[in-house]
Amino acid sequence: MNQLERIHLSSPHMSGREQKYVQEAFDTNWVAPLGKNVDEFERETAAYAGVKAAAAVSSGTAAIHLALKLIGVEEGDTVFCSSLTFVASANPVLYQKAKIVFIDSELDSWNMCPQALKKALQEADKGGCLPKALIVVNLYGQCAKMSEIMALCETYGVKVIEDAAESLGSIDDNRMSGSFGHFGVYSFNGNKIITTSGGGMLISNDEEAIEKARFYATQSRDPAAHYQHSQTGYNYRMSNVLAGIGRGQLEVLEERVARRREIYQAYEDAFRAIDFITMMPERPNTRHNRWLTTLTLPSGADVAVVEILKSLAEQNIEARHVWKPLHLQPLFSDRLFVSAQRENVSHAEQLFNHGLCLPSGSNLTEEELGRVIEAVLNVAVAKSM
Numbered sequence: 001m002n003q004l005e006r007i008h009l010s011s012p013h014m015s016g017r018e019q020k021y022v023q024e025a026f027d028t029n030w031v032a033p034l035g036k037n038v039d040e041f042e043r044e045t046a047a048y049a050g051v052k053a054a055a056a057v058s059s060g061t062a063a064i065h066l067a068l069k070l071i072g073v074e075e076g077d078t079v080f081c082s083s084l085t086f087v088a089s090a091n092p093v094l095y096q097k098a099k100i101v102f103i104d105s106e107l108d109s110w111n112m113c114p115q116a117l118k119k120a121l122q123e124a125d126k127g128g129c130l131p132k133a134l135i136v137v138n139l140y141g142q143c144a145k146m147s148e149i150m151a152l153c154e155t156y157g158v159k160v161i162e163d164a165a166e167s168l169g170s171i172d173d174n175r176m177s178g179s180f181g182h183f184g185v186y187s188f189n190g191n192k193i194i195t196t197s198g199g200g201m202l203i204s205n206d207e208e209a210i211e212k213a214r215f216y217a218t219q220s221r222d223p224a225a226h227y228q229h230s231q232t233g234y235n236y237r238m239s240n241v242l243a244g245i246g247r248g249q250l251e252v253l254e255e256r257v258a259r260r261r262e263i264y265q266a267y268e269d270a271f272r273a274i275d276f277i278t279m280m281p282e283r284p285n286t287r288h289n290r291w292l293t294t295l296t297l298p299s300g301a302d303v304a305v306v307e308i309l310k311s312l313a314e315q316n317i318e319a320r321h322v323w324k325p326l327h328l329q330p331l332f333s334d335r336l337f338v339s340a341q342r343e344n345v346s347h348a349e350q351l352f353n354h355g356l357c358l359p360s361g362s363n364l365t366e367e368e369l370g371r372v373i374e375a376v377l378n379v380a381v382a383k384s385m
């Protein structure tokens with residue numbers, strides 16, 4: 001039998017508009033270093049997000065690192081971070097040699113639990129070890145309860161980095177995801193909702209801070225006729241060619257959000273009758289960009305996550321477990337964790353144990369979508385016989 005065509009979780013989806021901007025960079029020989037595409041991509045992204053300024057960088061990870069630098073996080077400082085996330089959210093804290101405390105999720109949003117955060121802040125305050133910064137993630141595109149989280153952080157004077165790497169295009173109460181924190185971070189990695197093949201953006205209403213980010217990102221070169229440096233710098237800027245891809249992608253972002261939501265809806269409709277599947281909820285008054293369609297199989301269900309993943313793999317379909325919580329990763333095994341509940345199993349671990357992500361790329365064809373749905377339904381049918 002012929003191998004079935006591979007269906008990816010989330011692959012790059014070019015619009016055709018990228019070429020014009022890339023060509024412009026070639027025609028003017030602004031292939032490197034910076035140039036018009038970078039300036040315009042920053043301006044356009046800031047305008048989309050509704051913030052004053054943006055700095056285009058080489059990755060979302062770099063953007064988080066720069067935000068920590070700007071906040072002044074150093075060795076010995078503490079940073080709070082969502083536990084249920086991709087490792088890139090927390091790696092930059094290790095670069096700065098700061099301590100991390102991971103915060104549990106809540107089940108209605110899968111994001112940082114404001115109650116667990118409150119508890120962690122109260123305890124830290126008592127112990128005289130308040131964090132300098134907090135990294136909050138908008139998981140799989142779902143907006144975290146940013147208003148509550150910001151209010152708590154204002155009370156304790158903690159600066160907030162909003163990791164919106166997965167939530168570009170999501171909206172909470174008419175505000176764009178990423179624009180709530182003191183700093184917001186987007187990623188244009190190949191698997192994200194739009195891509196520059198690799199890249200990221202740091203956004204903020206603090207224009208001075210963004211200017212400083214550009215300084216750090218270009219080797220912290222002091223203003224002098226010769227090369228002079230008085231601070232550690234980084235080579236973190238985005239190239240003008242890649243910014244051209246980003247400009248073309250940004251023009252179709254709304255279409256990409258619409259298509260991902262449509263894909264989510266197709267899954268939800270197809271699985272409605274299956275009682276052991278629960279779709280990831282969407283918070284009221286928000287637009288979830290549905291970067292990845294994710295669902296859970298309640299504990300005690302007849303079907304386990306691994307069974308579905310195995311069945312999909314046999315059909316050459318890429319599907320994944322939900323992120324493994326960072327407080328359970330060997331890399332962070334000695335780090336503190338604040339749970340949202342008293343039971344042994346945290347919400348983050350519960351979501352990891354029972355959750356999975358389905359192919360959700362905006363370039364999925366109806367036929368491919370049908371294949372994924374059928375593969376999941378087949379497991380359900382086999383179980384009910």
Ligand SMILES: *Cc1c(COP(=O)(O)O)cnc(C)c1O
Pocket residue numbers: 058059060061062085086088089137163165166186187188189198199200
């Ligand atoms: C992708 C991602 C990042 C990092 O982005 P890169 O551009 O790959 O460095 C950070 N946080 C989360 C939650 C992500 O999904």
